[in-house]
Amino acid sequence: MTGKARDEAVIGSIRGILYAAAFLVFLAGLQLFVFPLRTADWFSWTIGAPMTAVFLGAAYWSSAVLEVAGARAPGWGSARLAVWPVLVFTTLTLLVTLVHLDAFHFGPEHPMSARIVTWGWLAIYAGVPIALLAAERLQARDRRRDGAGSEAAPAPRHRLPVGLRALLGALAVVQLIAGVVLLAWQGTPPEWIWPWPLTALTADAVGAWLVGLGWAAGYAAVVDDVLWVRPVALTGIAFVVLEGIALARYGEVVAWATPAGIAYAALLAGIGASGVWDLLLARRLPR
Numbered sequence: 001m002t003g004k005a006r007d008e009a010v011i012g013s014i015r016g017i018l019y020a021a022a023f024l025v026f027l028a029g030l031q032l033f034v035f036p037l038r039t040a041d042w043f044s045w046t047i048g049a050p051m052t053a054v055f056l057g058a059a060y061w062s063s064a065v066l067e068v069a070g071a072r073a074p075g076w077g078s079a080r081l082a083v084w085p086v087l088v089f090t091t092l093t094l095l096v097t098l099v100h101l102d103a104f105h106f107g108p109e110h111p112m113s114a115r116i117v118t119w120g121w122l123a124i125y126a127g128v129p130i131a132l133l134a135a136e137r138l139q140a141r142d143r144r145r146d147g148a149g150s151e152a153a154p155a156p157r158h159r160l161p162v163g164l165r166a167l168l169g170a171l172a173v174v175q176l177i178a179g180v181v182l183l184a185w186q187g188t189p190p191e192w193i194w195p196w197p198l199t200a201l202t203a204d205a206v207g208a209w210l211v212g213l214g215w216a217a218g219y220a221a222v223v224d225d226v227l228w229v230r231p232v233a234l235t236g237i238a239f240v241v242l243e244g245i246a247l248a249r250y251g252e253v254v255a256w257a258t259p260a261g262i263a264y265a266a267l268l269a270g271i272g273a274s275g276v277w278d279l280l281l282a283r284r285l286p287r
Contacts, residue, residue, distance in 0.1 A: 033057025175214030182207030
């Protein structure tokens with residue numbers, strides 16, 4: 001189904017913040033995905049379970065795809081699908097950091113490398129949400145100032161198939177609920193909630209990621225445009241591929257026969273299917 005849609009130009013500050021955020025999350029993913037056994041020396045807190053470290057590393061690297069795709073987007077219609085999930089995730093992660101501050105590598109008993117990373121972590125998660133909110137306000141002011149919002153000429157709008165919108169909506173609900181449960185759980189979540197052991201801190205960290213990913217899926221369903229949701233589609237495919245590599249390395253700890261294990265496998269399958277579906281639709285559209 002097609003219609004007419006106008007797309008606002010993206011201001012330079014938003015593109016710059018997204019590029020900077022992509023570089024930073026690439027570095028975080030490098031530490032976790034490539035060196036999951038060295039988090040005591042090279043990360044902000046010690047992650048004892050390698051599977052958790054590579055899961056988080058895969059999430060960071062896939063979010064870099066989202067941010068680069070958003071920064072390169074031709075208009076705000078697509079770029080906002082990177083801005084708002086990143087804002088949600090970074091805000092939640094800042095709260096998680098403040099709640100578990102005693103577990104982070106601030107003290108002199110930790111290696112200097114870990115302390116430098118930790119102070120950088122705190123600065124980034126305190127600064128990025130503020131910078132994104134300020135840039136979004138500038139984007140809105142630019143829209144009001146120019147009346148039409150610095151818009152390009154109307155272009156065809158290609159709505160998502162009902163099945164793909166439903167899939168994105170279901171993924172959003174599942175991830176948001178799972179993320180909120182992990183964030184709200186006190187202590188180590190049981191096996192029926194998550195298919196491998198998590199500490200209180202890593203449960204909150206995973207929960208923040210799930211809420212961010214769920215927000216992105218839900219927002220994509222609301223935006224409802226094949227071309228505009230491509231950043232989310234690319235991110236989903238990257239996430240599934242990287243999580244597959246993570247499972248190949250350390251997946252022996254995953255309790256697949258539990259409800260949480262089955263749900264985790266179904267979630268990865270759904271994320272991958274939605275991403276491939278959208279990209280196949282986009283390839284058929286005229287440029």
